[in-house]
Amino acid sequence: MKIFNTMTGKKEELKTINDGEVKIYACGPTVYNYIHIGNARPICVFDILRRYLEYRGYKVTYVQNFTDIDDKIIKRANEENSDYKTVSEKYIAEYKKDAKGLNVRDADIHPKATENIQQMLEMIKTLEEKGYAYSTEYGDVFFRTGKFGEYGKLSHQPLEDLQAGARIQIGETKENPMDFALWKGAKPGEPSWTSPWGEGRPGWHIECSTMAKRYLGETIDIHCGGQDLIFPHHENEIAQSECCNGVPFAHYWMHNGYINVDNKKMSKSLGNFFTVRDVANEYGYEPIRYLMVSSHYRSPINYSIDIIKQCQSALDRLYNCREDLRFLLENSPSGEKAGEEDIKVKLAAHKDDFIEAMEDDLNTADAISALFELARDINSTLNPQTAPSKELCQYALDLYTELADVLGLLYVEKEKGIDEEIQELIDLRTEARKSKNWAEADRIRNELQARGITIKDTPNGTIIVTN
Numbered sequence: 286m287k288i289f290n291t292m293t294g295k296k297e298e299l300k301t302i303n304d305g306e307v308k309i310y311a312c313g314p315t316v317y318n319y320i321h322i323g324n325a326r327p328i329c330v331f332d333i334l335r336r337y338l339e340y341r342g343y344k345v346t347y348v349q350n351f352t353d354i355d356d357k358i359i360k361r362a363n364e365e366n367s368d369y370k371t372v373s374e375k376y377i378a379e380y381k382k383d384a385k386g387l388n389v390r391d392a393d394i395h396p397k398a399t400e401n402i403q404q405m406l407e408m409i410k411t412l413e414e415k416g417y418a419y420s421t422e423y424g425d426v427f428f429r430t431g432k433f434g435e436y437g438k439l440s441h442q443p444l445e446d447l448q449a450g451a452r453i454q455i456g457e458t459k460e461n462p463m464d465f466a467l468w469k470g471a472k473p474g475e476p477s478w479t480s481p482w483g484e485g486r487p488g489w490h491i492e493c494s495t496m497a498k499r500y501l502g503e504t505i506d507i508h509c510g511g512q513d514l515i516f517p518h519h520e521n522e523i524a525q526s527e528c529c530n531g532v533p534f535a536h537y538w539m540h541n542g543y544i545n546v547d548n549k550k551m552s553k554s555l556g557n558f559f560t561v562r563d564v565a566n567e568y569g570y571e572p573i574r575y576l577m578v579s580s581h582y583r584s585p586i587n588y589s590i591d592i593i594k595q596c597q598s599a600l601d602r603l604y605n606c607r608e609d610l611r612f613l614l615e616n617s618p619s620g621e622k623a624g625e626e627d628i629k630v631k632l633a634a635h636k637d638d639f640i641e642a643m644e645d646d647l648n649t650a651d652a653i654s655a656l657f658e659l660a661r662d663i664n665s666t667l668n669p670q671t672a673p674s675k676e677l678c679q680y681a682l683d684l685y686t687e688l689a690d691v692l693g694l695l696y697v698e699k700e701k702g703i704d705e706e707i708q709e710l711i712d713l714r715t716e717a718r719k720s721k722n723w724a725e726a727d728r729i730r731n732e733l734q735a736r737g738i739t740i741k742d743t744p745n746g747t748i749i750v751t752n
Contacts, residue, residue: 286341286644288507289583291515291538292439296646299537301506306344308501309335310535312493312510312518313395315352316376317361319560320383322573322588323544323551327511329577330541330647332389333692334509337643340691348500349392350493351377353399354486359475369476373397383561386570388696394500398492402478405487405495408529409467409480417528421458424470424483430463433524439538440516447516465521467491490521497522498530508535512542542585551588564593567731569739571697572596578649578692599657601742603695606660607685613667614678625677628666632681635659639688649692656688697739707738714740 287296301307311331314320320328335347352358353373362372377397384391409426412418417433420426430436430444437444447463466488471477477484497505503526510519519538526534543550546557564573575596580586635655642651663681667673673681689695714729730740 286338287646288537288539289646290536291540294441297537299506301343302504302536305342306346307338307507308505309345309347309507309509310493310497310501310505311347311349311392311508312514313349313351313392314376314380315355315357316373316380317355317357318376319379319562321551321558321560322546322564323511325383325387325561325573326544326577326582326586327509327541328384328389329387329574329693330582330649331509331539333578333649334507334539334647335390336691336693337647346394346501347392348394348396348496350496351380351395351397352489352492353377353397354476355489363474370399373399379562383565383570386565387561387574388571388693396496396500398487398496401492401495401499402487404499405468405491406480408491408495408498408525411529412467412525415528417525418467419460420468420482421470423458424468424485425458425466426468426482427459427464428467428521428525428528429460430465430524431461433528435527436463436524437520439520439523442516465490465517467525490518491525493518494522494526494529494534497534498526503530503534504532505535507537507539509539510541512540515540539582541582545585545587547589548587559588566735568593568597569734571600571694574693575600578653578694581646581648581650583646600694603656603660603689604697606663607682607689607695610663610667610678610682610685613669613673614675614682617673617675617678619675621674621676625674628673628677629680631666632659632662632684635662636684636688639691643691652688653692653694656685656692656694659685659688707733707736711740718742 286299288299289295290297299307309331311327314324335345338345351373354369358369358372361367362369365372381391409418412428413420413426416429418426418428437447440447444463468480468482468491469485469488470482471484471486475486477486497508508519508522515538523534545551546555546559549555549557551557551559561570561573572593573596576586576588576593579596579599635658638658639652639655642648642655645651663685667678667681686695710729710733714726714733717723717726717729733740
């Protein structure tokens, strides 16, 4: 498998530290709010990376942290007249709801920053002893970027260029504007921990270096995150980790591209800021995941209502194929027929195309095209007119499910035990469709969606699924 390595700026063959094993660290959310659709991209993309590597037989150890102490968390706690722990625990729980809705599997380890304070203090102390860190009269500890000769190697910017945009904030006593905080001295009313430099709390960058080392080792295979983290976060992680440990921090760096909204950068000031929860309440979670899969992970993608509806329609086609296959499987006779082995070979060719795409820097765009081509051949060769055998139907269904699972798609199943009120709405929608009252049918569909029920219209009837 080839991976584009941000460090080298080119695709490289994946060679892991230990044969058959992959150690991955993914930067997780700062838990002070609901995750937005931009956050959803790395969460989904690197979930697929993990799934694919496991599919190819690797043993994967996947670590994704929670930043549960930060300026934004403290600010939110003050706004809510609460405390940092209550806020962080609340939004960790909300993150897990959204991640489950997006069919993102739990990491093997979800460490929290506040559970690793002692390890951070040890790393900072080592950096200080080696001359890479210094303390100030305010109880802050900073990293000396100028002492690390390779600073800027990930973002491919020389230190002089980076220094041009650097500033020293009021109350800071840095030796150099580019130096960054490893430890922040306590301020009145803020949570703090005891350290050799006085009461305080960790800087943002030190937590990931510490947790990657604790749970994966001094050198890891793949470190990944959003493009916005290349500088300064990942650049600073490299500096402090390699200066502390004396070995390379990560062999491969993977970064996903940005998400725009209606072709504009997403921001609260522009009023085009959407949380995953908001979008899911309107359209369901799976179209969001499909959006993240439909383009190559390094390319920028655009979110709009029209695009998310297109994702819904594309998923409908994929679900229709699966439901038709299941219908055929239930109603087909046993006993393979002449020529069906050739059909299996034809269908299996799409798996080869799928794997070829995924081996080429996780090209999910081409992989999903292979899945649609498989669906097209299934629809044309397995139908009531061709009367396929049960064995061929099972083979096709297994293959189709296998590839969809790698992408984390088609994870919604029929809802059972629908209550009377929901069933009444479904029946009303069916009548509206029969009378071609499309506006009423859409209204009911949206109402059901808001209640967590998604309607899939297939040639074999209406399918009811949960979000």
